[in-house]
Amino acid sequence: MKLITAVVKPHMVDEIKAALRAIGVRGMTVSEASGSGRQRGHTEVYRGAEYTVDLVPKIRIEVLAEDGDADRVVDTVVGAARSGDQGKIGDGKVWVVPVETVVRVRTGERGPDAL
Amino acid sequence: MNGADTAFVLISAALVMLMTPGLAFFYGGMVRVKSALNMLMMSFISLGIVTVLWVLYGYSLAFGDDLGAGLLGNFDHIGLKGISPETLTGGKEGIPVFAFALFQLMFAVITPALMSGALADRVKFSAWAVFITLWVSVVYFPVAHWVWQADGWLFKLKVIDFAGGTAVHINAGVGALAAVLVVGKRIGFKKDPMRPHSLPLVMLGAGLLWFGWFGFNAGSALAANGTAANMALNTQVATGAAMLGWLAYERVRHGAFTTLGAASGAVAGLVAITPAGAAVGAFGAILIGLVAGAVCAWAVGIKFKLGFDDSLDVVGVHLVGGVIGTLLVGLLATDGVGGLTQLGRQAAGAFSVMAYSFVVSWLLAELVDRTIGLRAAEDDELGGIDQAFHAETAYDFSAVGGVSATRGGGHPAVPGHAAPGRDDESGTQDKQANKKVDA
Numbered sequence: 001m002k003l004i005t006a007v008v009k010p011h012m013v014d015e016i017k018a019a020l021r022a023i024g025v026r027g028m029t030v031s032e033a034s035g036s037g038r039q040r041g042h043t044e045v046y047r048g049a050e051y052t053v054d055l056v057p058k059i060r061i062e063v064l065a066e067d068g069d070a071d072r073v074v075d076t077v078v079g080a081a082r083s084g085d086q087g088k089i090g091d092g093k094v095w096v097v098p099v100e101t102v103v104r105v106r107t108g109e110r111g112p113d114a115l
Numbered sequence: 116m117n118g119a120d121t122a123f124v125l126i127s128a129a130l131v132m133l134m135t136p137g138l139a140f141f142y143g144g145m146v147r148v149k150s151a152l153n154m155l156m157m158s159f160i161s162l163g164i165v166t167v168l169w170v171l172y173g174y175s176l177a178f179g180d181d182l183g184a185g186l187l188g189n190f191d192h193i194g195l196k197g198i199s200p201e202t203l204t205g206g207k208e209g210i211p212v213f214a215f216a217l218f219q220l221m222f223a224v225i226t227p228a229l230m231s232g233a234l235a236d237r238v239k240f241s242a243w244a245v246f247i248t249l250w251v252s253v254v255y256f257p258v259a260h261w262v263w264q265a266d267g268w269l270f271k272l273k274v275i276d277f278a279g280g281t282a283v284h285i286n287a288g289v290g291a292l293a294a295v296l297v298v299g300k301r302i303g304f305k306k307d308p309m310r311p312h313s314l315p316l317v318m319l320g321a322g323l324l325w326f327g328w329f330g331f332n333a334g335s336a337l338a339a340n341g342t343a344a345n346m347a348l349n350t351q352v353a354t355g356a357a358m359l360g361w362l363a364y365e366r367v368r369h370g371a372f373t374t375l376g377a378a379s380g381a382v383a384g385l386v387a388i389t390p391a392g393a394a395v396g397a398f399g400a401i402l403i404g405l406v407a408g409a410v411c412a413w414a415v416g417i418k419f420k421l422g423f424d425d426s427l428d429v430v431g432v433h434l435v436g437g438v439i440g441t442l443l444v445g446l447l448a449t450d451g452v453g454g455l456t457q458l459g460r461q462a463a464g465a466f467s468v469m470a471y472s473f474v475v476s477w478l479l480a481e482l483v484d485r486t487i488g489l490r491a492a493e494d495d496e497l498g499g500i501d502q503a504f505h506a507e508t509a510y511d512f513s514a515v516g517g518v519s520a521t522r523g524g525g526h527p528a529v530p531g532h533a534a535p536g537r538d539d540e541s542g543t544q545d546k547q548a549n550k551k552v553d554a
Contacts, residue, residue, distance in 0.1 A: 045371055047375055048369055048416045
């Protein structure tokens with residue numbers, strides 16, 4: 001199994017969620033995050049005092065998938081998260097890591113059955 | 116008794132009262148979340164303390180008959196002794212002294228509250244309460260007497276201070292500067308970002324101030340007449356112009372029209388027109404506003420250069436704005452009053468109040484600091500003085516999907532114990548079993 005984590009622009013969340021639902025993904029974890037990458041922060045001015053905000057607001061979406069499904073999930077997220085055709089700096093990142101096992105708390109099921 | 120004037124002054128008193136909560140929000144929005152309540156309370160407490168002091172002896176010291184040198188009123192009206200509903204100001208056509216005393220009380224309340232913005236985030240609340248008790252007694256009441264009582268020495272010098280440019284704004288601005296020099300900088304000043312936590316609150320507060328200021332300025336005519344109307348109009352005109360002046364400066368200097376700039380410019384204009392508005396025409400009001408807006412926008416940067424931490428720019432807005440209005444009225448006053456002679460009088464008024472207020476405010480701050488301590492403990496300052504002194508926090512976000520949310524309401528969250536029967540569906544993998552990705 002794989003854990004697919006995507007850190008994306010906050011306003012893209014609904015679109016990504018819909019795209020994942022469309023390919024049959026039922027479960028996901030969405031949390032607020034902040035970070036910085038190649039997209040540098042922005043400057044805010046308060047009475048002339050400038051503050052550089054270098055950690056910008058992001059949303060983190062986590063999805064557990066079986067090994068064979070991981071690529072498709074990744075492609076779906078990337079497709080939905082990209083701004084326009086070309087994409088823009090700050091669109092985010094997606095990464096995949098192996099997962100040893102997963103347990104459904106309610107039933108105690110393990111592995112793929114718990115997804 | 117003049118009923119129309121009485122009604123106008125009573126309503127004006129209520130308008131001025133609203134300025135103190137307005138100020139509380141203006142300042143409260145500008146601080147960080149961890150000290151938002153304390154900022155509100157530093158203004159609010161003045162409504163309690165100064166109100167009581169005013170009837171005990173403040174009114175008497177400010178507006179009682181002069182002790183002799185034009186420096187202080189006598190003690191004849193302690194506890195408002197000798198004043199009844201029938202006591203009128205200025206003969207049969209006057210207004211009840213109670214109405215005048217109530218109106219002036221609101222000025223006494225807001226003036227020490229103005230200083231609080233300079234001391235944001237780092238002062239013990241008890242020490243602040245003691246400080247403003249001493250400050251209004253030794254600084255504000257006498258200076259109000261100097262400026263507004265017919266026997267006061269600045270009044271006799273013909274200094275124009277229609278609604279409090281010297282007695283309120285210069286006085287509070289300088290007092291704030293002195294207190295800042297005693298208290299010192301916030302931990303992290305010039306290093307950590309100290310962004311305003313809620314600019315909408317700042318705008319709300321500025322709006323309430325602007326609204327209440329009609330009572331502050333026009334009400335100072337103490338009559339529903341042409342002077343009050345002229346003052347009300349100039350209040351609006353100068354404030355609008357000052358907002359534009361501040362925004363124009365910002366756009367040129369920093370590249371954006373900020374919300375905080377609009378709110379600050381408006382307040383700077385209100386301050387600057389306060390001493391001047393009854394003595395200038397509409398063009399004078401526009402000029403005073405534009406100058407005050409632009410110059411105050413420039414002045415708020417001074418603290419970074421000089422290194423004193425006037426947190427919310429009480430000096431840059433109230434002192435500088437007050438001085439601008441007080442001096443410009445000397446030049447711009449209509450009816451043949453304006454000119455270099457009047458400018459000299461205005462300067463004498465402004466600088467004597469500055470000198471007195473600075474020295475005495477500094478001594479009082481030192482006195483409080485060396486006895487009960489003015490500065491909050493380092494841990495309290497870092498952790499937030501809301502919790503340290505008020506046992507509260509401004510906002511509780513935990514109930515919105517947070518860990519302490521309980522089901523069905525009514526059950527207090529006990530750390531480490533989930534509410535019985537809790538079925539957490541808020542989270543992660545879907546409750547529907549065995550649904551796989553449709554590969």
